[in-house]
């Protein structure tokens with residue numbers, strides 16, 4: 024069966040497939056190159072993201088440029104990151120006349136996101152698998168001007184971002200993301216909208232910025248360190264995990280946590296996100312910050 028046939032039952036899926044054929048591209052699984060081949064999803068992403076000509080959209084993983092072009096037509100400017108320079112001819116061909124796109128051929132995880140000009144106000148992307156979670160964690164605080172993300176990502180990552188305390192998926196990134204955003208929409212996606220078809224399920228997730236406490240923006244580096252430390256040994260008590268991961272004397276941690284009203288047996292995996300703000304405040308004087 025050719026990639027154009029079957030699978031999604033006659034949905035429009037021409038642009039990416041035409042580019043692959045025209046430029047003889049073999050998608051690289053190692054880079055998460057599962058290209059969007061169902062044009063209907065473009066409308067869904069634009070609807071959830073809601074870009075206007077006043078917006079600057081950040082896209083991670085431009086690929087063959089199908090989403091980039093749709094974003095460029097709705098927004099004032101687009102910053103599109105793509106790690107694979109071999110896609111340049113196909114990407115330029117798709118972008119054609121669009122003059123409001125800055126293409127950055129770079130690993131988004133190495134980029135100085137805070138230096139982007141004009142500064143992004145939205146993020147719309149079909150995220151590559153492996154950098155998805157670290158990118159979201161980093162951009163949450165490096166790019167405070169982004170008010171909404173509408174991103175396609177692995178279902179398992181989406182579940183972690185939305186997870187509630189006490190569940191298997193709840194982890195440091197759940198707390199960190201939920202301290203910055205509300206999840207306003209989650210939609211499971213069919214594997215048939217990608218070529219090649221991925222081996223895992225995906226979701227379309229929309230996050231709206233809703234910072235839960237001023238500590239989150241005032242002391243982000245400290246908060247992140249404390250969350251990471253607390254989850255480093257998720258089955259241990261907070262006292263043990265925090266003291267060993269941050270290298271602070273255990274008696275000092277016991278005293279600080281007791282003064283802040285923490286149950287001495289509490290564990291990170293049970294704490295709601297706001298409790299990590301309280302925990303960070305409690306250990307402030309004990310931590311060495313650069």
Ligand code: SAM
Pocket residue numbers: 039054055056057058059060083084085086087088089090091104105106107129130131132149150151152154
């Ligand atoms: N936007 C295109 C689409 O929807 O068809 C492509 C999406 S594909 C899931 C992800 C893209 O991210 C690939 O083109 C891949 O080369 C690129 N990519 C992978 N890792 C990256 C990274 N660290 N930084 C920037 N781009 C990356």
